[in-house]
Amino acid sequence: MKMKQFAIGLTVFILIVFITACLAMIGYYHLNNRSESGDIPVGGSAEDIVSSISISEPSSQSVSQPETSSIPEPQSPQDEEPSSSETLPSEPEPSQPAEVVTPEPEPNESGDDWRLMLVNQTHLLPDDYSFEHTVIEGYYTFDARAAEALIQMLNDGRAAGYALRIVSTYRTVERSEYLYTNKIAEYQSIGYSAEDAAVEAARWIAPPRTSEHNAGLAIDVVSTDYDQVYGDLMHEFENFPSFTWLSEHCAEYGFVLRYPKDKQEITGITYEPWHYRYVGVEHAKKMQELNMCLEEYVEWLNG
Numbered sequence: 331m332k333m334k335q336f337a338i339g340l341t342v343f344i345l346i347v348f349i350t351a352c353l354a355m356i357g358y359y360h361l362n363n364r365s366e367s368g369d370i371p372v373g374g375s376a377e378d379i380v381s382s383i384s385i386s387e388p389s390s391q392s393v394s395q396p397e398t399s400s401i402p403e404p405q406s407p408q409d410e411e412p413s414s415s416e417t418l419p420s421e422p423e424p425s426q427p428a429e430v431v432t433p434e435p436e437p438n439e440s441g442d443d444w445r446l447m448l449v450n451q452t453h454l455l456p457d458d459y460s461f462e463h464t465v466i467e468g469y470y471t472f473d474a475r476a477a478e479a480l481i482q483m484l485n486d487g488r489a490a491g492y493a494l495r496i497v498s499t500y501r502t503v504e505r506s507e508y509l510y511t512n513k514i515a516e517y518q519s520i521g522y523s524a525e526d527a528a529v530e531a532a533r534w535i536a537p538p539r540t541s542e543h544n545a546g547l548a549i550d551v552v553s554t555d556y557d558q559v560y561g562d563l564m565h566e567f568e569n570f571p572s573f574t575w576l577s578e579h580c581a582e583y584g585f586v587l588r589y590p591k592d593k594q595e596i597t598g599i600t601y602e603p604w605h606y607r608y609v610g611v612e613h614a615k616k617m618q619e620l621n622m623c624l625e626e627y628v629e630w631l632n633g
């Protein structure tokens with residue numbers, strides 16, 4: 331019996347020793363393997379550290395991310411234009427083929443000339459009006475048919491020493507709605523009735539679809555020296571040399587001062603020395619010669 335017990339005890343002891351040895355070997359293997367992976371270069375040489383850095387660089391997100399994320403960022407301001415242009419009817423060809431391919435008309439045959447389209451309180455921009463648009467100076471949307479003339483006018487004015495600055499060009503109907511509603515609220519806050527406030531507001535802000543800005547044919551432009559003195563669009567712009575240049579030269583580029591001081595009764599809009607409308611060179615020069623605003627000129631042509 332004693333021998334049998336001794337044999338069992340010895341077998342158990344050998345087994346324990348064997349298992350312990352196996353565990354020790356497994357543990358050693360794991361420790362050794364970890365230090366080789368480079369994650370923790372505990373006892374590594376300088377070269378190991380360098381190599382572990384150079385290995386981690388390409389996979390490091392902090393290095394690769396700025397490159398990929400810096401691509402969408404500069405694009406986003408431009409991306410906004412196409413997205414804002416989604417609010418523009420962007421298919422002029424199918425809906426209005428006749429207007430897009432308008433041939434140069436004779437000066438006195440203006441009936442369907444897009445350049446002479448009246449947009450005012452009594453002539454609302456059609457709901458389905460569409461035009462091909464161009465973005466100028468990286469941000470401002472204008473009718474593509476008139477954009478080149480506008481760019482030329484701005485460039486020539488600047489070359490002549492006037493720091494012309496665009497205030498606004500194309501404006502969505504929704505934006506007009508917002509500005510108009512705000513102006514009405516402004517008048518109501520100082521005691522005007524809703525009806526009177528709407529009338530007064532319309533003298534400053536064209537109600538939606540009565541604004542040439544909705545058609546992409548108008549620009550509000552001042553100069554940086556004016557900006558330094560006045561924060562808003564005011565009649566005082568007429569005292570600046572940049573206004574003198576614009577009013578004297580705009581017709582050469584096909585633009586007219588749309589709301590002159592002496593035509594307020596006819597246009598229904600308060601004098602705006604900053605607002606210019608594209609009508610084409612021959613019409614602009616003729617209007618200047620006849621001293622007519624667009625309402626008068628269109629009537630004169632048709633009459």
Ligand SMILES: [Zn+2]
Pocket residue numbers: 543548549550604605606
């Ligand atoms: Zn304007």
